[in-house]
Amino acid sequence: MKSHLVYKYVSSRFKYSGKCVTLSCKLKRNIDDHFNQLILAGKTFDNGELFIVERIKKCDKSLIFKLVKSNYAHYLYYRSNKHCNVPCVSVAVNALILTLDNYLVLGKMSNTTALPNKLKFIGGALDKCDQKDAYFNIESTLKREIKEEVGLTIDCTNTEHLERILIMTRERLSFFGILVEVKLNISKEKLYSIFNAYNRVQQSSKTNELTDLVFVEKSKEAISKFVNNNNYSAVSYLRETLKIISGEVEAGDIFDKI
Secondary structure (H helix, E strand, O other), X not given: OEEEEEEEOOEEEEEEEEEEOOOXXXXXXXXXXXXXXXXXXXXXXOOOEEEEEEEEEEEOOEEEEEEEEEXXXXXXXXXXXXXXXXXXXXXXXXXXXXXXXXXXXXXXEOOOOOOOOOEEXXXXXXXXXXXXXXXXXXXXXXXXXXXXXXXXXXXXXXXXXXXXXXXXXXXXXXXXXXXXXXXXXXXXXXXXXXXXXXXXXXXXOOOOXXXXXXXXXXXXXXXHHHXXXXXXXXXXXXXXXXXXXXXXXXXEOHXXXX
């Protein structure tokens, strides 16, 4: 069976047009009102800039994602309102971290995030600091996010290799995530020690994005048991991606979708 949410990686580049998304005055008011209601309800979101997909250009066996600038409020509104007529298709870079002793690493999100207490892959959205000329450097985003969420600096002393392996999506293609395998030469115990020390500092300033790490042995049996466990909440594409990693499901062909 082939996945309709997760696809084999194809060469992909992300190009910023230099433009902002076009929103009508009415839609902008609705977005702002929705965001303000969330803040009044106690959420602590930062309405930062977000680079989103305007269109995708197919070039032989590769893709160029043309991006425009929007903001987090637009993303939150689009996610909760299926009738929003201006899509906010975000782009993220995620890490499939594999420790020296063969464990996959997932993160449990803080309850102050947009996806409270959900499990996810380590990673996050593109940022202007990852941009060189008009293009985004995927490895720069990856290393920055691992440092920000886990406290680990990715370099030749602790990392064996980085390899882009999958493109993850959600329903309505409302998200694109590049999944990069990050093979470490440190154990899960060492990584967990680094994370806990880092998170204690982050908790003191209330800036921690993750509350915990979850380790899953990279074997078909262990992954299958984890995927079928309903005692946790996860981002929509996580279980499907893990099924592909274990060989239970085959990654799809993204050219059949776009």
